[in-house]
Amino acid sequence: MSDTIEVSALHKRYGRNVALHELDLRVRRGTVFGLIGPNGAGKTTTLRTLLDVIRPSSGTVRVLGEDPRSGGARLRRRIGYVPGELHLEGRASGHRLLAFYAEVSGSSGDSASVLATARDLADRLGVDLNRPVRTLSKGNKQKVGLIQAFMHRPELLILDEPTSGLDPLVQREFLTMVREARDAGQTVLLSSHVLSEIQQTADEVAVLANGRIVADGDVASLRLGSMRRVRARIGGADAAAARAAFETVPGVEGVDAGPSTGAGTGAGADGVQLSATVEGAIDPFVKALAQYDVHELTVEEPDLEESVLRLYGDAASSAPPAPTRRQRRLGGKEGDRG
Incomplete structure (x- = not known):
């Protein structure tokens, strides 16, 4: 298939x-x-x-x-389609507009069934199809757009x-x-x-x-390719020494270390709150952490947003420069602007 x-x-x-x-x-x-x-x-x-x-x-x-x-x-x-810029205007109600869409699209199956699905979707999305579409808010117009895309089960x-x-x-x-x-x-x-x-x-x-x-x-x-945020409370080191040690670990960035607020008086020597980000494999960070007494450890689940933003940055920095006019005339590579 x-x-x-x-x-x-x-x-x-x-x-x-x-x-x-x-x-x-x-x-x-x-x-x-x-x-x-x-x-x-x-x-x-x-x-x-x-x-x-x-x-x-x-x-x-x-x-x-x-x-x-x-x-x-x-x-x-x-195909059901919702455009990025949806424009719905006119005096027709949502019901009439959806009935028109069902008719001109030649929806397969019974049109009454298609419109029944449209009413069900309107209830789920919370939009009043009796109102003229021109009076609807942007959000409610978007709901009508979603209904017309989904209602015939494309x-x-x-x-x-x-x-x-x-x-x-x-x-x-x-x-x-x-x-x-x-x-x-x-x-x-x-x-x-x-x-x-x-x-x-x-x-x-x-x-x-x-x-x-x-x-x-x-x-x-x-x-998997994103940065992990890690936080740990460790003993057996002072803040300055811990910061210096973890700054040399491969893939570890943004190291911050200070006295742990949860370790009581004199925590600077025996309790250090450490935070950092880890790029790629976390194993080097874990091995470095094993040198200390670990009282608490939190590793945040990698977030797709952070991964994607880093990918955008990598793509932008690796994009080749735009060709000159002479290169274009000679059949060189085309420009690289998106």
Whole structure:
């Protein structure tokens, strides 16, 4: 069985600006795939290419086994889409608007069933579909956008910053909807800069920076590369000596040491509160710690956000310089701006 999304060597440029650089992407059927990155990384360009809203400069794209450029309305009926910038206006009520969407999309199955699903989703998200959409707040318009994407239970959901404007309780309900879609066999491509959404729902993740994928894999594998925050209360050393010792340990950064507030009078000699960050393997830090009496030790779970931010920094620092005009004329490498 082929993947739901297959992208190979996707390249997109706008004049001299290159938005996507030879992008390769695979999204397996029945999974939630997270696409994360800062503003300008190329997330929206990638999603719009999958939907044939924009067309690539080069490379190949297949969605649900078809080329989006030739799939037309037949392919789009199999996809639910929430754009990053959702604009809903007009005098029609939410009910009428969703009924219209169901009709023009040619939703497979009974339209009454589709609209019943829409009403159920409206109850879950807390939006009044009797009101004209133009009178709705940004958050409630976003809810209507989510309903129109989910209500016909499409094979593929493409969601670009879907929780924009939603309050935390509604965001939680949305994440439940995503998990339910996956459990029903649907595929979800979720673009977001809200990293907690990715951590809670995604099976696999790709990190975009400057139009390139700088890391991909499951969420757990990305978290392994992050910095760990460690705190320890140790005996058998003074603060200055402990700080000097741990500053020489490979991978240990940001060492701070001082008298432990929990060790009582004279704690400077027998009780030291130590904190640091550990990059990569934690084994060297643990071996260094074994020299002391360890009274307390806390190792915080690596956080995906910290990993991703470091990846952005690495990608930015390693990006080659933009070519000169002469290099472009001579067929040199294209510019590297995302």
